[in-house]
Amino acid sequence: MSTIDTDYHLPGYTTEFGGITEREIIGRGRNMQTVDPGLVALVESRVRKSGVLEQLERWSAEDANPDGMGGRPAAISFRALLTAMLILTHEGAPLHMSRAATLLQHRLDDQSRTLLGVSKASTAFATHTAINARWYNNTVRAFHRIIRLVDPYPQERYTSKTHTQIQQILKDHDADRADKYKARLDHFTRVMLNMSFMEQPRHIRRASKQMDVSFDQTYVGTPTTKGYSKKHLNSRVRSEQGADLGQLAPGPVDAFAGWHVKSGKGERNDYQKGEVDETAPGRGEYADYEWGWVANLAVRVDSEAPGSNRFPGLVVAASLSIPNMEVAEEATRLLQTAAAIDPTLEPGVADADKQYYANSKSFRLLVPSLEAGFTPSTDYRTDRMGVKGGDHGGLFVEGHVYCPSTPKHLLNASKMFLAKEIDAPTLRARLEERKSYRLHVKEKAKTPAGKVLLRCPALGKAPTVTCPLRELMVGAAIKARPEVKPEEIEEEFLDTICTQHSAAFDLTEMQSPPQAFDYGSEEWEQFHDHARNSIESENGQLKTSGNDDIETAGRRKVRGIAAAQVMITMLLVNHNIRKIAAFLSDKEKEKARTSPRIPLLRRRDRVWANKYTKTTGNGDLTIPRGTAAITLKATEPVARPISTPLRT
Structure with missing residues (x-):
């Protein structure tokens, strides 16, 4: 009879629960395998290395009520939660808080629990429902403690809203507070991406003496897809006056999102701060609109040797924003972040499509780009x-x-x-x-x-x-x-x-602003094609179903732009780490392919011909090595080149 793994075949395997074990029931069918403690230590060290923990504690102290009595310590720390989230991205799992809670509760050994400061979980089956709920609630609270520190658009997100409620949320919005917390949110992303960039070997980071980037926007979905239009908001509010709220159709949940034109003839606008975004799907309009946010991404490219593969094309700056709003300003912040990611790299060329330099007034993008040290490259x-x-x-x-x-x-x-x-x-x-x-x-x-x-x-x-x-x-x-x-x-x-x-x-x-290369020249075309292909390829990799898939909201079900950016930041960090590892793997493969191969000897040439006399039958063997010759006795086993004669 084969040995049965008792870890998965607990009492009740063949009785009350059929073919389902109690362990599977406790974990609700999720992965319950223990995480390698070496991986936990590695990921935890990266979280600490980023400096984000000190920043979160600083913001917590800044926002704390000085007159409050305080409370008991949190059951799950920022360090433990961020480590769990990065481990989930490493496994290609969705960033659900239930999965993070399962990992912290069941999948850590004693060494990892001590490292993360996580208490040992009870394994009693009779009380597992209450215990699981407590771990889940503690994990969710830890995540929302982070979100409260960086959320520029706080609001209630558990229920759908009428247009009247949406209008009131917009009126109560504090623009000054939003600027402060948006800066915090972008700083969170900045330090995490900077950490992943610095994980490269120094000689690869500095293969080029400058930081060249290509930047663009890409659509990111929201967990709730019901939207509204500010263009028609007032008329919708008037139509709701005097109506029975129970009879109204469910409305939007998140007031701070927008309509993004994915394809068709719809216009992609760039409204400045304080302007009203009037983008809205129209009847009979040939355009594909989707409700959500946009991810602003800057990817490192190579202007000195386009397409030469001297270093991996990592995401060096990122943020989330509302579609059609402050596109130029978001790009400016990307360039400022990219310029400071490695002090040894000078800002170089910044490439973009017609949505940016071609449409923005100079004071919004061109002048800030030049002040950050970047020279534009774009199509007119x-x-x-x-x-x-x-x-x-x-x-x-x-x-x-x-x-x-x-x-x-x-x-x-x-x-x-x-x-x-x-x-x-x-x-x-x-x-x-x-x-x-x-x-x-x-x-x-x-x-x-x-x-x-x-x-x-x-x-x-x-x-x-x-x-x-x-x-x-x-x-x-x-x-x-x-x-x-x-x-x-x-x-x-x-x-x-x-x-x-x-x-x-x-x-x-x-x-038509000045550029790094003469517009229309062969040099300009070569770099611009390389830069645009790089950012489009990166967008495709990040949005493809698989490890990252930043577009699909079902893989990050927490609502709100701050929660989405924190989770997408974790996905981008893992994406960068994987690209670095793949780049180094390709280099090792190339090194092995180009290195001289030493042929293996056949077995009959490696062992004795006569196991009793331990001889090969040829007496002493002389093996040439360079210009010298080494004489070996036949009783000494050696590895010889195939060209060495064994018999005369």
Whole structure:
């Protein structure tokens, strides 16, 4: 008879409960296997290493009532709960508080309980229902203690609301408090992601000397899908006046979410703070709207060697926000976080799609990006290509300032390409020719804050065009260069750039901002494609059913944006750890593949030919090794290269 594991076959296995054990009943059919104490210690050390525990205690002391009497110590600490949540993400399990409670109650050995400060759980079957409920309630309370410290939008979330109640919640909202607690929530995410980033070996973190990022938004679902529109809120409130509340259909639960356009012709707006989001699904509108939040993500990319796989593309900054609200400001906070994640890495290039730099006013995103140290890389809106304004006579064209006498076919090259009037090779040739007419930066020049000093391309030691209004410097080598024709110059309309040595330009006023690479060039296209593919691939990995799946609200059933961001932060940390491990695994595989292989000897060459005399029958064996030779007796077992002759 085979041995039965008594751990899973307790009394009652074949009587009252049929084929179900008491252990399975206690755990309600969930995983009850003991977690490896080594894994618990590793995850707990990462939680401590992040510094989040000290920050939570600091916020708790800040929010505590100084006149209160206090209470008994919490049964489950922040450290124990965060460790349990990270272990669940490691296992690919949903982040349900019931699973976290089961882990803390049943799946820790004595060593892990001592480490986390968790008491030993009772295993009495007769009272398991009450005991399980107590552990679950204590776990939920521990989680909500964290949420209360970082929730910018506190409200009751257990019942559905009428539109009248939603309107009152919005009126009672404290915007100043929300800013304070939003900063706390983002700081929680920041320190946890920073910890995961620093888990990389130093030589991989610093494979590039700068931090290049690609950022974007992606939809994240809410546990409740019933939404409302601020555009129609007042009319809905009027229709509810005098109505029997019991007769009204169940309304939304979370007042602080929004409609996200996933596909179709709906517009993705970017309202500033204080503005009202009027996005709402319309009848007959060809657009796919979903009620929820958006995750703002910044992923590390490589501008020096796009696609070279020098380091893993980790999520270096993240946050959750309400769709259509403060898109540019959320991106700014991502860049500020990414710039500070590793002090040894200088901010580099920040890549984004048309939702960001192309649509945002400069003071909302471009200026803060430059102040954080990042240079933009993006695609321009089609209506902002070609000449879009200028200053001091210089023409603003796709991120640069050009001579007023630049030929029109060069100025409009991008527009002509989009209109299919020229092909790609012609576009590249015209963009390269257009560089000669670009105004030069005057080196070591003092300019007003935020401005750059530019001069005519026909001036300086290395002029790139020839202009009859400018005399070339004496002794300068005469080279073939584009020439401004005299008939193209209208002297009565000459501006500062043509009459003075230089002029100060504020490049942040351009509709099409300056970029790290010349727009439309092969270098720009290579990096932009790499950056966009990287962030889209990351979004796909994070939202695919499996280990992470940050989009599906069923894997994190607690309501509210703060709870969602805390849980998604844990998923992102685990995602980064897995990417680092996979990256290192691939490196080891590559190392093994390229290393010289030592062939194994056959068994008949490894053992004695005669077990009684312990000889091979060939006497002494001489094995060459390099230029020397080692003589071994036949009675000594050795590993020999296959090429070594065994018999003559």
